[in-house]
Amino acid sequence: MQETWRWYGALDKITLADVAQTAATGIVNALHEIPYGEVWKAEQISARAGEIRAAGFDWSVVESLPIHERIKRGEGDLTQLFANYRQSMANLAAAGVQVVCYNFMPLLDWTRTDLAAPVARGGTCLRFEAYRMAAFEIHMLGRTAAEDDYPEDVRKRAAIWFQRSSHADRDSLLHAIMSGLPGAYDRYDVDGLKQALTLYDGFDRAALRANYKRFLDEVIPAAEELGMRFCVHPDDPPRDILGLPRIVSNADDIDWIMSSVDSNANGLTLCSGSLGANPANDVPAIAAAHADRIHFAHLRNVRKDPDGAFEEAAHLEGDTDMVALIKVLLSEENRRRNAGLSDHNIPFRPDHGHELLTDIGQGAFPGYPMIGRLRGLAELRGVISALSHGV
CATH class of the missing domain: 3.20.20.150 (Divalent-metal-dependent TIM barrel enzymes)
Structure with a gap:
């Protein structure tokens, strides 16, 4: 090889x-x-x-x-x-x-919610956290259909995270989700992503x-x-x-x-x-x-x-x-x-x-x-x- x-x-x-x-x-x-x-x-x-x-x-x-x-x-x-x-x-x-x-x-390309999740014994890794992705889709994007894409326990954790999160926490989550896009191009903000998603309606x-x-x-x-x-x-x-x-x-x-x-x-x-x-x-x-x-x-x-x-x-x-x-x-x-x-x-x-x-x-x-x-x-x-x- x-x-x-x-x-x-x-x-x-x-x-x-x-x-x-x-x-x-x-x-x-x-x-x-x-x-x-x-x-x-x-x-x-x-x-x-x-x-x-x-x-x-x-x-x-x-x-x-x-x-x-x-x-x-x-x-x-x-x-x-x-x-x-x-x-x-x-x-x-x-x-x-x-x-x-x-x-x-x-x-989007690859998608993660955490770019620096801690690793045992030191270091960091990429992580996809289901409840954070649910929080992004349901509470930040306002995509109501996302309610059906996640089980109840994940939705509950998502709601708790969103209620407790700061603007910096939400910005960090958006940055992580956008980071899978390759190249040197601008990433979407929440409103831009909402608009881009409308092109895929239906x-x-x-x-x-x-x-x-x-x-x-x-x-x-x-x-x-x-x-x-x-x-x-x-x-x-x-x-x-x-x-x-x-x-x-x-x-x-x-x-x-x-x-x-x-x-x-x-x-x-x-x-x-x-x-x-x-x-x-x-x-x-x-x-x-x-x-x-x-x-x-x-x-x-x-x-x-x-x-x-x-x-x-x-x-x-x-x-x-x-x-x-x-x-x-x-x-x-x-x-x-x-x-x-x-x-x-x-x-x-x-x-x-x-x-x-x-x-x-x-x-x-x-x-x-x-x-x-x-x-x-x-x-x-x-x-x-x-x-x-x-x-």
């Missing part, structure tokens, strides 16, 4: 020289400064690729080539947006970048699936021609949120996606943390079922609570059997190698590490500290090395 590291370019406090000391060989990167829907120009891609390669890395994966919200909503004439997307794909392929990780989550799971199928039909044939591999990232958290449907949350969803366009170019980013936050998901079993379509892996772990809350655990300490999962990935690599496939290596990266030691206060992107991810990479490297002797 190829060890990679997510790097945010000029927006990142962590430099490529820092990353080099991890011994990872690949970089996962995107041109976050380009607005959604615009073409990634060849010269922009070439400049970024040159920077990465000059530092001694491969640009292993694009994460991500974002999908405009109008495509997700199926709104209006999308001809130009799809043409722009395919042109960006062609420009990436010309620069030698072949793997594209993306998601189809409406409006939008349901069937509508989102139809628009996703259209997206796949528009881009996967181009990916096949370009020799590219697309890999969808699961929803995070894997549940409907803010009244918006999520359609990449469980084994049935992934079965539907892989069968809807049956092509090796239509693949999966195996994110063990996102899938692991759903109690119904057996992550190693999902990986085994779709091993031949896994083109990228995010290896992280979560610890779940009965009320729907979860937090980022150490990579080998959460609810997912990481050793069993890595064994599936190594076995698939071995199958590809024996089949003579040149691209048999599956790139992976340690994901959402704890903030530890000098990470704290450094201003790294939430979930992407230096030392916490390096600890995760070291642990994963050890598992891979041990298992490789038996694969």
Whole structure:
């Protein structure tokens, strides 16, 4: 497996020289400064690729080539947006970048309510607290339908938290929820989020699936021609949120996606943390079922609570059997190698590490500290090395 590291370019406090000391060989990167829907120009891609390669890395994966919200909503004439997307794909392929990780989550990316929840023995982690999310939806957004999305005990705790919270507490919660949006763009305030949500009024799971199928039909044939591999990232958290449907949350969803366009170019980013936050998901079993379509892996772990809350655990300490999962990935690599496939290596990266030691206060992107991810990479490297002797 190829060890990679997510790097945010000029927006990142962590430099490529820092990353080099991890011994990872690949970089996962995107041109976050380009607005959604615009073409990634060849010269922009070439400049970024040159920077990465000059530092001694491969640009292993694009994460991500974002999908405009109008495509997700199926709104209006999308001809130009799809043409722009395919042109960006062609420009990436010309620069030698072949793997594209993306998601189809409406409006928001990954969502947490706490960016610095305390960890036993020191450090902090990302956490999704069910009652705080309920407080945000019910009491701050005033989304009355959210009452039906949370059990009574969670709603009661949400009401108590809201009554006791200060303006600073509420601002902190909003900031945490908005922090999953990548890039350098402004985040929503409460009124802005309310307005954005109106664009999805009456939008349901069937509508989102139809628009996703259209997206796949528009881009996967181009990916096949370009020799590219697309890999969808699961929803995070894997549940409907803010009244918006999520359609990449469980084994049935992934079965539907892989069968809807049956092509090796239509693949999966195996994110063990996102899938692991759903109690119904057996992550190693999902990986085994779709091993031949896994083109990228995010290896992280979560610890779940009965009320729907979860937090980022150490990579080998959460609810997912990481050793069993890595064994599936190594076995698939071995199958590809024996089949003579040149691209048999599956790139992976340690994901959402704890903030530890000098990470704290450094201003790294939430979930992407230096030392916490390096600890995760070291642990994963050890598992891979041990298992490789038996694969």
